[in-house]
Amino acid sequence: MRAAVLVDSNEALQVRDVALDNPGPKEVSVKMAAAGVCHSDWHVMQGDLPVPLPAILGHEGAGIVEQVGKDVFGIRPGDHVVLSWIPSCGHCFYCLKGRPDMCDEAFNIQLSGSLPGNAMRLHWDQGPLYHYLGTSCFAEQTVVPDTGVIPIDPSIPLNKAALVGCAVTTGFGAVVHTAQVGVGDSVSVIGCGGVGLNVIQAAHLAGADPIIAIDANGNKKDLAKKFGATHFVDASQTDDLITPVLDLTQGRGSDFAFEVIGRTETIEAAYGMVRKAGMAVIVGVAPPHLDVSLNAFSFPSQSKILTGSWYGQSVPAVDIPRILGLYQRGKLNLDDLVSQSYALEDINEAFRELTQGTVARGVIEF
Secondary structure (H helix, E strand, O other): OEEEEEOOOOOOOEEEEOEEOOOOOOEEEEEEEEEEEOHHHHHHHOOOOOOOOOEEOOOOEEEEEEEEOOOOOOOOOOOEEEEOOOOOOOOOHHHHOOOHHHOHHHHHHHHHOOEHHHEOOEEEOOEEEEOOOOOOOOEOEEEEEHHHEEEOOOOOOHHHHHHHHOHHHHHHHHHHHHHOOOOOOOEEEEOOOHHHHHHHHHHHHOOOOOEEEEEOOHHHHHHHHHOOOOEEEEHHHOOOOHHHHHHOOOOOOEEEEEEOOOOHHHHHHHHHHEEEEEEEEEOOOOOOOOOOOOOOOHHHHHOOEEEEOOHHHOOHHHHHHHHHHHHHOOOOOOHHHEEEEEOHHHHHHHHHHHHHOOOOEEEEEO
């Protein structure tokens, strides 16, 4: 099969012929239909997020089940599925506490570049290939843990459903689960890429007002407003992101601020633009070596909440069908998220356009 291989950081992806073993126990083989192009993969390509290499990247995908291994129940060949990059175990401390997004086994998969039990199913002429986040969906086929596939309604277009594997669920969950935004709450969103647009539309669905979108690409204004933003701040025109939010919220600051980029300065700005006793939610993935500087006195004196949101604190088996149901009923916009489709051979061009900010979400279609 053909796949995009990252041999080393700071290199382009290589589209090569690779081999894939049959699924083992509690594993599923999926023929990929579509895979989203996400900044998290780009961080790995740049060396900002260290993972074992060489590896096949891609973590936001959808496809059709081809084969199931031993002891797999509830999933059959022919099922249309969305992949989840947190295949939670269901029995660790965090899963039992109702936080499968923090699953210890899923984190081990992410760090080891393998499947559960340290299984490896990918190979090429130079030896083993590592898995990425238990998904490795920049390939014509992949083998994943059975807990990492979510069956969906086969009438849903797979190139739209793929985005629910990461961007949509992360943005939606950050609003619904982490922040629990309510009717009339004021929201500011720093970053209007694939995840940020889903923060915006989830806030709109929750009845937030105003919803202040902030991005350094002024061309994102119309798109942000299409997804529910009431105001737009062009960050390329000012270094001060806090004052415009204060001006739009009677000088208080927003009830909630979502940082969806992963940079020191925007994380600090998100904290600064929320009101006293408000909440700043950090969704963007920053390189592990970065630190953030905040005023210590502000913690007790302003009583703000600063928290993170990993995969939107979602329960994928519950949230992915829920989100797709909203899409089917016309309440959630997935169609306008896909602004460009690419063949696998054009994957490096897809990442180039991602970093230029010219797409909402690019999708590799197989």
